[in-house]
Amino acid sequence: MTSSPCRPAPKPPLRIGIAGLGTVGAGVVKLLRENADLIHARAGRELVVTAVSARDRTRDRGVDLSNVAWCDTPEELATHPDVDVVAELIGGAEGPARLTVTRALENRRPVVTANKALIAIHGAELACTAQAAGVPLMFEAAVAGGIPAIKTVREGLAADRILKIGGILNGTCNYILTVMHETGRDFAEILADAQKLGYAEADPSTDVDGIDTAHKLAILAGLAFGRPVVFASVYIEGIRRIGALDLQFARKMGYRIKLLGIARQHENGIEARVHPCLVPQDAPIAQVNGVFNAVVVEGAFVGRLMLEGRGAGEGPTATAVCADLIDIARGSAMPVWGCAADSLMQAVALPAKSFTGEYYLRLNVEDRPGVIADITAVLRDNGVSLRSMLQHADAHDVRPDGTHAVPLVLLTHRTNEAAMQHALHHIAELPAVLDEPALIRIEAA
Numbered sequence: 321m322t323s324s325p326c327r328p329a330p331k332p333p334l335r336i337g338i339a340g341l342g343t344v345g346a347g348v349v350k351l352l353r354e355n356a357d358l359i360h361a362r363a364g365r366e367l368v369v370t371a372v373s374a375r376d377r378t379r380d381r382g383v384d385l386s387n388v389a390w391c392d393t394p395e396e397l398a399t400h401p402d403v404d405v406v407a408e409l410i411g412g413a414e415g416p417a418r419l420t421v422t423r424a425l426e427n428r429r430p431v432v433t434a435n436k437a438l439i440a441i442h443g444a445e446l447a448c449t450a451q452a453a454g455v456p457l458m459f460e461a462a463v464a465g466g467i468p469a470i471k472t473v474r475e476g477l478a479a480d481r482i483l484k485i486g487g488i489l490n491g492t493c494n495y496i497l498t499v500m501h502e503t504g505r506d507f508a509e510i511l512a513d514a515q516k517l518g519y520a521e522a523d524p525s526t527d528v529d530g531i532d533t534a535h536k537l538a539i540l541a542g543l544a545f546g547r548p549v550v551f552a553s554v555y556i557e558g559i560r561r562i563g564a565l566d567l568q569f570a571r572k573m574g575y576r577i578k579l580l581g582i583a584r585q586h587e588n589g590i591e592a593r594v595h596p597c598l599v600p601q602d603a604p605i606a607q608v609n610g611v612f613n614a615v616v617v618e619g620a621f622v623g624r625l626m627l628e629g630r631g632a633g634e635g636p637t638a639t640a641v642c643a644d645l646i647d648i649a650r651g652s653a654m655p656v657w658g659c660a661a662d663s664l665m666q667a668v669a670l671p672a673k674s675f676t677g678e679y680y681l682r683l684n685v686e687d688r689p690g691v692i693a694d695i696t697a698v699l700r701d702n703g704v705s706l707r708s709m710l711q712h713a714d715a716h717d718v719r720p721d722g723t724h725a726v727p728l729v730l731l732t733h734r735t736n737e738a739a740m741q742h743a744l745h746h747i748a749e750l751p752a753v754l755d756e757p758a759l760i761r762i763e764a765a
């Protein structure tokens with residue numbers, strides 16, 4: 321029998337050290353074992369977990385770790401002699417996660433991480449460390465979990481000029497908004513469900529205050545526009561102030577409410593913002609519900625594309641981590657930000673006052689003559705043009721002091737954020753405006 325002339329020499333197994341054995345870390349161990357043969361065939365070599373580190377050695381994670389070295393600290397794992405590649409699955413932009421990744425890269429160990437906070441905040445610096453060491457730093461799981469968003473931008477769209485990127489990037493918020501829309505249930509109760517399902521971050525305010533979406537948006541924008549974005553310059557607003565009333569009114573007016581990350585390349589810089597948006601209910605993104613994420617990209621040549629999938633949870637996130645490990649096993653390394661690190665300058669995003677768009681404004685007003693005239697006068701004085709207005713008499717309420725209150729919803733034409741904020745400030749001060757107004761941006765999506 322003759323051996324095939326194209327059969328490559330067998331490669332030694334790739335030895336993986338896993339720092340962090342929570343939802344994602346335990347999921348990676350399970351996936352590598354359950355699909356070991358398939359992964360071996362696709363990577364051209366075996367992928368084996370040789371060392372792990374976590375806070376609690378005794379916890380049952382549903383995986384057998386008896387033949388795996390235990391490291392008391394993740395930094396020890398980063399330089400362990402039986403580890404070729406480090407998977408950092410601890411989380412957090414600072415502390416043990418940052419130290420583990422830095423130490424591994426400095427010791428010429430390739431790193432795979434799911435840590436969006438770390439990459440969004442320290443990604444430019446870590447890219448330089450990785451490049452100086454000549455090893456890959458991969459983070460497919462950091463953006464939109466199981467959706468191959470990073471690969472799509474860095475590899476699939478490498479030839480195109482990207483004009484806009486973003487989408488629904490947080491599973492927890494999309495889950496909360498979907499369940500609120502469908503059931504009218506309370507925000508806090510739904511958040512507790514998302515935590516039980518393993519979707520939420522260790523501190524769930526990172527999810528509901530829009531920070532997690534902003535981490536992912538900053539990473540996508542950095543890849544799409546060839547320059548890491550200074551994270552502190554991203555405009556961020558979360559979903560805490562979205563009330564059941566807004567979801568009801570949005571539905572009546574033909575919209576859904578979604579937390580979106582939106583980044584655009586303008587001639588004078590990059591716009592990067594995260595906030596709840598009204599999106600037309602027939603837009604594809606409005607149909608993306610539950611824990612599902614959607615990444616939307618617009619390229620000059622490719623046009624518009626949307627990728628939808630599970631953005632959080634054990635299985636989807638582990639799939640993305642393992643895809644990066646397979647790339648490393650195959651020897652295919654991509655530049656961290658899609659460009660050589662020595663040519664990287666960080667970009668400061670444009671200020672919020674430069675945004676333009678349409679707005680939804682919900683007011684609770686005293687139901688008496690002249691109130692609408694006062695409000696529209698403020699809008700007129702600020703150059704904000706009204707598109708439509710609805711007074712919701714069915715939600716009429718008599719307050720203990722006898723005041724008749726009624727919700728009033730205004731939709732504007734396209735206007736400038738600075739003008740809208742100025743008008744909002746003056747409207748909130750009118751005596752007939754009873755509670756704090758709710759302002760939500762409208763996005764064609």
Ligand SMILES: NC(=O)C1=CN([C@@H]2O[C@H](COP(=O)(O)OP(=O)(O)OC[C@H]3O[C@@H](n4cnc5c(N)ncnc54)[C@H](O)[C@@H]3O)[C@@H](O)[C@H]2O)C=CC1
Binds near residue numbers: 376461
């Ligand atoms: N859960 C999800 O659906 C997704 C999570 N991610 C990211 O993946 C990373 C891990 O997330 P989860 O698995 O959900 O977190 P988790 O909280 O379930 O697990 C964290 C693990 O890190 C370990 N750890 C914490 N501090 C440590 C320390 N000082 N030394 C050693 N180990 C330590 C904990 O013991 C635990 O095993 C985070 O960066 C998160 O943002 C990314 C995409 C989706």
Ligand SMILES: N[C@@H](CC=O)C(=O)O
Binds near residue numbers: 532631632
């Ligand atoms: N907490 C995140 C998890 C994945 O990044 C989310 O809810 O999307």
Ligand code: NA
Binds near residue numbers: 460462464466467469
């Ligand atoms: Na991904």
